[in-house]
Amino acid sequence: MLAAMPPVPTPKPAPGAPRVRERGDACPGALRLHSADDGHLARLRLPAGRLTARQVDVLADAAEALGDGRISVTSRGNAELRGLADGCGAELAARLAEAGLLPSATHERVRNIVASPAAGLDGLGAADVQLWARELDERLCAAPWAAALSGRFLFVLDDGRGDVTGLGGDVTLVAVDPRTALLHLGGRAVRVAAADAPRAALAAARVFLSAARAAGTGAWRVRELPEGSGPDVRDVRDVRDARRDGREALAAEEVSEPALPQGPPPAPGPLGPAALHVLAPLGRLTAAQLRALLPADEVRLTPWRGAVVVGAGPDRAPALDAAGLITRPDSPWAGVSACTGRPGCAKSLADVRADAVPGRPGLPVHYSGCERRCGHPHGDWVDVLAAPGGGYLVDGAPVPRTDLAPAVTTARTAPRTTR
Known part of the structure; x- marks a missing residue:
């Protein structure tokens, strides 16, 4: 039976002192839920992001029947279901297990394996x-x-x-x-x-x-x-x-x-002769968008919050673009991600997903509702952080919500040093 877990605060060590963990981590899983403002959250580990066509259908069905109808792609190529109701744990576990998505109840949270998504394709x-x-x-x-x-x-x-x-x-x-x-x-x-x-x-x-x-x-x-x-x-x-x-x-x-x-x-677009890389807008797919990836030999969710559709040629791109997916590297939304924000997260200062603007294509940009910056990219990226009292900080500089677009464009295209 799934159990919802309350958030566990993590004490910060004194400067120069080693971090001491006095308890196990509170990361959610598929069999242990996290309680959020928009319901419960389940995180499903997908080694190398891999889903069979059958598993794609099961995941989309579970999101619609038990959650808010969306699937979030994490920075490790895993999948999250949000808006889950109380008491749905047994049904969710049964759906996932039947599809082969829970090979081990004792190890399901430690199956954190990222692999080059284009491996063997290009x-x-x-x-x-x-x-x-x-x-x-x-x-x-x-x-x-x-x-x-x-x-x-x-x-x-x-x-x-x-x-x-x-x-x-x-x-x-x-x-x-x-x-x-x-x-x-x-x-x-x-x-x-x-x-x-x-x-x-x-x-x-x-x-x-x-x-x-x-x-x-x-x-x-x-x-x-x-x-x-x-x-x-x-x-x-x-x-x-x-x-x-x-x-x-x-x-x-x-x-x-x-x-x-x-x-x-890999940029959005073809990967070799028979695979296509697409990105999920702000890292989240509707159940319909997930199903739009089919038919496919398999689907590989990526750490860049997208999916590699194995068995799809370039001719599939227009249909996936029409479904609202990002299929081209010149899309201004390529590389734009955001945390959950309001109303799903109590710590967030803003509805960052509603406020997000892409700016001109360039460096990755991540919108965060609080200083935790959940889900931010690795490497060099533009930091857009909600500020107390309204507005945002773009790489530390205060910017009103109405001026986000030019500020983000400048930050994404200006020369900078790696963090």
């Missing part, structure tokens, strides 16, 4: 990391100890193009060539065989848990560990694989300069 990557994501998810759900990971712990699998390496993964795998991958953990890296990459990623998560227990601070993520107590990626060599009866250690060679590749996300 010929640009060094390996199809979507396949790695599926194997890693199976291994993750099969490991009882992995349920101790935080719902915020993140695996990132990059196919070598660098599109997802900047998403702040705790464990990051980067394909070097079809036979080799680099495993990054805690600022160091080791080289592993591509065939061992999913196993190595799971071993790295276990190394983190050991380091977190030794630190005694209750850290949820690698960056929260006290200085000097971080996990040593070389220790993955000592983690035995239960699926191989512990007979084989992992071969891992340390790399001296573990720089991460950096590349842009």
Whole structure:
């Protein structure tokens, strides 16, 4: 049975002091709801953002029957249902389980796996990391100890193009060539065989848990560990694989300069001959827009709040554009996102979704109703923050609501340094 959870305040550490977590994280899941002003919220983890055509239908039906009829795409390519009524937990769980969207009740919140969404589609990557994501998810759900990971712990699998390496993964795998991958953990890296990459990623998560227990601070993520107590990626060599009866250690060679590749996300439009990348307006799809992605071999929700429609050629773009989706890189709404805002969030100072204006295409821009800036992009972005008493701060400068459009255009197109 689902249970709605009240928000849990997170105390801030003193300057220079390590963060101490005295309880588990309160991240919502599909089996544990968050109570918001617009009803309950369910967050469904989708490793690599992957949905089958059947699962697309089930998710759209659940949003209409149990929620507000919309599906939010998160910055990790997961899906959120909002406006859920009291007492719908059992029905929601049954719908998701029947569609194969809940393979493990004990691990459903830790299935945080982002993978290059265009992998295997456009010929640009060094390996199809979507396949790695599926194997890693199976291994993750099969490991009882992995349920101790935080719902915020993140695996990132990059196919070598660098599109997802900047998403702040705790464990990051980067394909070097079809036979080799680099495993990054805690600022160091080791080289592993591509065939061992999913196993190595799971071993790295276990190394983190050991380091977190030794630190005694209750850290949820690698960056929260006290200085000097971080996990040593070389220790993955000592983690035995239960699926191989512990007979084989992992071969891992340390790399001296573990720089991460950096590349842009795919632009809206075709990805190879038989896939199409579209963005959801302000990161939210109506149930009808989600269904408009079909027919498809599969749908991959992306960390840029969109979807890759596998099996769709360029001829599908006009229909998806007519459905209200963003299909072109020159759309002024490409790269524009927003938090929930009013009326769904009690902390928000404004209805940021109603106030949002795109400005001219350029840098990503994110509208936030409060200083938490929930769901903001990674890397360089324009910060539009609701201000007390009305108006907004655009990258810190006060701007009246009526002047947002020119201010955001200037901020999106002006030269700037990375945050």
